[in-house]
Amino acid sequence: MEISAIVIGLVLFLSLCELNSALEVSAGLTEEKTGAGVSTGASSMKCKLQGTTRLPVFSMDGDYTIGGVFSIHTYKHTVMHNYITLPEPQKCTGRIDSRQLRFSHAMVFAIEEINNSTELLPGIKLGYQIHDSCGSVPLSVHVTFQLSNSLDPVIYTGDNCSHSRKVMAIVGESSSTRSISMSRIIGSFNIPQVSHFATCACLSDKQQFPSFFRTIPSDQFQADALAKLIKHFGWTWIGAVRSDSDYGNNGMAKFLDAAQKEGICVEYSESLHRTHPSSRIQRVAEVIRRSTAVVIVAFAASTEMRLLLEELSLQPFPRRQWIGSESWVTDPKLLSFSFCVGAIGFGIEQAVIPGLREFLLDLSPSKVAASPLLTEFWEDAFSCRLGESEKVDQIFKQGAVIDERLCNGTEDIQTLNNPYTDTSQLRITNMVYKAVYAIAHAIHNAVCQDTNSTAQCDKFTRIESKQVLTKLKKVNFSRNGYDVSFDANGDPVARYELVNWQKSESGSIEMVTVGHYDASLPEGREFRINRNLTWLEGSTQVPVSVCSDSCPPGTRKVLQKGKPICCYDCIPCPEGEISNTTDSLDCFPCPKEFWPNAERDTCFLKSVEFLSFDEVLGIILAAISVGGACLAVITAAVFFRYRTSPIVRANNSELSFLLLFSLTLCFLCSLTFIGAPSDWSCMLRHTAFGITFVLCISCVLGKTIVVLMAFRATLPGSNVMKWFGPLQQRMTVVFFTFIQLLICAIWLGLSPPFPMKNMSIYKETIILECALGSAFGFWVVLGYIGLLAVFCFVLAVLARKLPDNFNEAKLITFSMLIFCAVWITFIPAYVSSPGKFTVAVEIFAILASSFGLILCIFAPKCYIILFKPEKNTKKHLMNKN
Structure with missing residues (x-):
């Protein structure tokens, strides 16, 4: 489905700048098009966008515009094509993801903060166009094409359509798969894309994705960190679950490579996707129930993890230790699954963004009514329905209850407890915040001249997105105590928090930071734990997950035929040989004058034997000799x-x-x-x-x-004795x-x-x-x-x-x-x-x-x-x- 959607998008791309059949060029004649009342000369050309323009969910004009793409809705309405009439516009379905809504507002907050700054882009106003991709690759591709051009249905240029007005850069997407689709398109136009949540290691390939950057670390670092974490606790027999997407498949592939180097074996590796039928989810759950591996590594998006955990909760679930990727292990919405207590994984570092909470809570009735998306969010959050848009203000002012289902104006967003208002753990939100600032610094370096302690900026300077791309590669700044820079692959320095799901005194599950991982530190010092961990079912004992028990010293491992290397038998060392380490692959002989002890784990100097004056036999023989x-x-x-x-x-x-x-x-x-x-x-x-x-x-x-x-x-007559006398x-x-x-x-x-x-x-x-x-x-x-x-x-x-x-x-x-x-x-x-x-x-x-x-x-x-x-x-x- 995703491949076909990408193909459709590429077809759309090829037709974007194709001259419409209605395009007319006539010498000395003028013509009005689309009611715009614009006349052109004989040398002018007019390009009309094909398809239906998709309006942004949030937008603001500015001197330079930054695009944003977030999966605010979770699903896209499936459109049936009859190939007779024009397809109806794509629509989003499903509930609003409050967390994604927070990401989009964090982008707006950062842009308004920059516009009010006297140090960064002084005198220049940044605009934004934020789109909802509905978690769909086709819609992500659609809005990417649109951001690469403009919102105007008719584009007037002096030569061709390729010089249409476009955004300077794009923030997003929240998914690796959708980010890959977007980057393949805008990379040809040298439009920089800075993702806050796309972690697939494949995106570090600059030959395929030359304009891609991200403020979140690549999964390559996370895969290495997860393998080291599992090795640290002695787990060698694990199960693996992943999202059937670029994020899950590539991330799990990197993890399995790192795990193999650490001597870790995988009992099973299953994939699932939110679009799969329920039977597929049930099959994955059944594999987990039947497995012997106690530890499960889940490299999955939070949406797929929710589906899997819901399926597992329907029947008694065996004791399992969950090891999670940052995509789901830091998602507060999943903390409701109590059987996952003790889960550990790596999360993006927490941050504090001053003023963000106040900005998020500043939703006046007029703002809500003016935005269809905020209206839907409000109604869903408070389980009420707003009236007609022209009556909303009157309803709120009067406080009248026209209907039980109408919002009466007493709703207070500060009392709302959902991911939108939860700023206690700003992880990915900070990645959005840093992405906007990185783009702003790149634009600043392209249009501003820093003299002494002030900056002179010319908002009339025309710059291309390629200039922003060049400057973005060199940005290096600090914001709220966090450094922002990119390496040659467009990746930041990889830093993670080790997160553990622990039960609080009230009985609820909360995420506790128990350690850190810093890939910039020397080998062997990147990973540290500084707090006690809680394991499955709240236990304080580290669970054991091995195919075979460790072979003690004095034995060696012999692989079981037809099974992974983690499944083996322990064979005692042969005579004269020892093994002094656990899980030794070989026994080695003692030095010439040494011999193993009874346990065959240590070589002792051989006893020296000779007939001594100190032993009974020697004493008896000596006494007889002297006697x-x-x-x-x-x-x-x-x-x-x-x-x-x-x-x-x-x-x-x-x-x-x-x-x-x-x-x-x-x-x-x-x-x-x-x-x-x-x-x-x-x-x-x-x-x-x-x-x-x-x-x-x-x-x-x-x-x-x-x-x-x-x-x-x-x-x-014998005289013999004279021949044998004393002398003889x-x-x-x-x-x-x-x-x-x-x-x-x-x-x-x-x-x-x-x-x-x-x-x-x-x-x-x-x-x-x-x-x-x-x-x-x-x-x-x-x-x-x-x-x-x-x-x-x-x-x-x-x-x-x-x-x-x-x-x-x-x-x-x-x-x-x-x-x-x-x-x-x-x-x-x-x-x-x-x-x-x-x-x-x-x-x-x-x-x-x-x-x-x-x-x-x-x-x-x-x-x-x-x-x-x-x-x-x-x-x-x-x-x-």
């Missing part, structure tokens, strides 16, 4: 005390003392395995272990060889030990053991241990010990049945048997033991084999020495029975 060393020392002391006794002398006392010394070192070297590993302890523990055990086995091997040689020396025994021990020393030296020189942090065994624990450096070196050391032990064991087995009352070979056999068994079982235990238990297994093997040697070899001898001295004789030892 074994003490046992070896005590045994050596006993042997030294009884060194002259036959049993000591018969068992090679020199090797016995060397063996006890090596066993003492074996016991003590196990202490190097306990405690935190260091560079020196790692090298010492393995080399000391290898060398002391080779020394020990070498001594045992020497004793075994001595036993074998001793019995072979008893054979007739010492050399044997030194040789075998030197080989181990050489192996250890090569190991330490090429790839020595070193301390390391083992983090592969336990994920949550760091094992401090000694790395072997070269595993080959370690196993060579161990293998060499094993080789000597096996060799010693074989010799001991061979000598076990040699005749003697005390055969030491048997004892060595048992000791080597234990030694070999311990170290054979050590290998799989060492490889499979985790962490500090690897060290414990190695210590246990050292202690077990050491105790096996000392107990098997020396315990029986000490027993005889201490408890059976009668057996410690040469005769007993030599007894072969």
Whole structure:
């Protein structure tokens, strides 16, 4: 319907200056037209406006005229065309919008204030032509064409119709859609248009709308502010409702773009228009009732919002938090819907206009009677009917009651409570006021010369609207404490109040300013709240509107298939990873030496584990080690005390003392395995272990060889013992030990053991241990010990049945048997033991084999020495029975 209306308007535009069929040009002849009695020469031309002239609702002549277009009525009468007769004039229907009427009177007030000013346009009188568009695009286009020309039905010019008398600028319209239609027309004529209520961001496009300005901020700023407001309160799941118009569609599109950048999801987006059938309104209401989103963003005009709220009020309505655009959230007429208490939104800043209220209330009976529009307003406001126009004064003077429905003159507009008289929150009214002053300043700069503190203006200066357009781009002034200027797109600085619908003590709903938004402030500081807010149903708790609850730290979001990004599941972080923020998209691993806590939201330093002297296992092993060393020392002391006794002398006392010394070192070297590993302890523990055990086995091997040689020396003609005397025994021990020393030296020189942090065994624990450096070196050391032990064991087995009352070979056999068994079982235990238990297994093997040697070899001898001295004789030892 709106597109067809625009097409009709464009056709009208093309025909405005078309020469009428009645246009006559004749050389030397004169002719009277339309009863005007005007004669023209042969070179004159006459243009006649097509269609019916639409009279302004308020007008006044002046030196320079400003046009105004307001939607004072809400509907236009639908005209049926029969294409036979001329269409009847367009008529407005519906009730008068008292708020729009206030806007139009604010324009008149501003112009009269300027005409009385000695600073702005002194000596110049501004006129005005204010039209009622009836909220209709066709009528807006019609009056725009008319303002672009003049009210005269016949226009006389010297050359063509394009130089017809026209307004300097136009204030209006109140709707983005109608403003777009108007601007597309007057932009071609360079007539500036300053809107007080058209907020569509599309109007900032100077290529399409080169002459458009506005004193109200663009919806781009409001959309950004609304998205930041919703993000501020943590709402991510919302519903969206908009007017099916340029204002609603473009505003909602801008908001959805801003919301998407903030991570906000929209469950539904519905549109409606006041011309839609009731079934369409009902469908939108049903979508809202069935939805799960608690928060609803409504980017709609107040007319559409009233229709929607009326439909929602017919049935029980679920709890919803309304977020409104400035078009309806500051409209006092909507405060009657109590279920909207708690609604918040951005409104234009309030202002104080001195003298405006008195001007609005200055409606004398004669003024009312002289204006059909004011007459209709008066009758509607007081529910009475004025008499014939010529009798109105008499009726008011006499106060007579001619009829119940006649106004009797006692009506007092000061007692009237409607938007026309309500000046408590002048928001859009101030935008009209500033628009008029902006145009006046542009005209002033075009026709006046400022000298010192005075201005000289020439009212006879002929200026074109293009000059006013150029000056309007540069205006910069303050009025009533408010700055007025335009950027390159014709937009003012965006400033909003955050408005909250709250219940007063009397129970009525009132609009309370709870914060501000200033787009000129730095990023992150534009938005602030300085008062407590009331939420839906008067609650003080911020409502929750999310598709899925927030994922706590320790989890990550996984989107639900086929649903918006705000609908997700919370999955715990995998092992070794954490998330320390709410609604984390990913988990990240802890640093190498850290591990997550049980909640997986914090990384803690891993516990360090090693075989310590402070723990029970370490204390027990250390005590056993020291005990074994003490046992070896005590045994050596006993042997030294009884060194002259036959049993000591018969068992090679020199090797016995060397063996006890090596066993003492074996016991003590196990202490190097306990405690935190260091560079020196790692090298010492393995080399000391290898060398002391080779020394020990070498001594045992020497004793075994001595036993074998001793019995072979008893054979007739044998001189074996001279080849294995004390010197040879010492050399044997030194040789075998030197080989181990050489192996250890090569190991330490090429790839020595070193301390390391083992983090592969336990994920949550760091094992401090000694790395072997070269595993080959370690196993060579161990293998060499094993080789000597096996060799010693074989010799001991061979000598076990040699005749003697005390055969030491048997004892060595048992000791080597234990030694070999311990170290054979050590290998799989060492490889499979985790962490500090690897060290414990190695210590246990050292202690077990050491105790096996000392107990098997020396315990029986000490027993005889201490408890059976009668057996410690040469005769007993030599007894072969």
